[in-house]
Amino acid sequence: MHETLYHLKEPETEKEANVGLMQFLHYYNSQPHRNEPHSRIEDWLANLPPENIRQMCSWERFCTFAREPERRKVGIDARVSIDGVAYEVDSDLAGETVTFWWGLFDNELYVEHTDKRYGPYSPISGPIPLHRYRNLKKTRTQKRADRIEALAKQLSLSNSSNVNGIINFPNFTEILELPVQPFVDPDPFQELTFPNIIAAKRAIADFLATVSKSYFTSCRRRCT
Secondary structure, three states: OHHHHHHHOOOOOHHHHHHHHHHHHHHHHOOEOOOOOOEHHHHHHHOOOOOOEEOOOOHHHHHHHOEEEEEEEOOOOOEEEEOOEEEEOOHHHOOOEEEEEEEOOOOOEEEEEOOEEEEEEOEEEOOOOOOOOOOOOOOHHHHHHHHHHHHHHHOOOOOOOOOOOOOOOOOOOOOOOOOEEOOOOOOOOOOOOOOOHHHHHHHHHHHHHHHHHHHHHHHHHHHO
């Protein structure tokens, strides 16, 4: 139902699209329930779980642990490639069969082996950039599809249009304060907290060693 509205009047900005979506949700939820003598939103509020609604995490945090596992073997050079993108992992994993955790919304890689997690690893090389070679000649079917798509973009409705009272929704200003249950971050790869005190001290020592090495390298370059 909502997708049809976008076909009739395509939003010009993301903000306009979100406003249209919110208005449609208010409109849809205020319609009568299929079985009960009240609206959909009233039935939903009357049947909330006793532990309240679970709060969602931020999109940025969701991207960090939304990952897909894959069992593969690391190369003898401690590298692995996926879709032309190469990653270089810890040298201790060279030649080992491990579990890769590929990011669904980012390009970072985590590795799990014998109850120990490694990462994140960033790509060290990427695939060949697109649009570096000539495009193939379009077929007759592809040209016809392009013409239909161009014609569909020309068919739109003005902002003042009203199709059966669906395009222009009434303005809803009421904000429902719902009881929520705070989000509990699983933190599967210990990105927010260290598993123990020893791991935290080791991370601090590695950081200080990296800073000291960079400092002495810069001083040596200045002296030379």
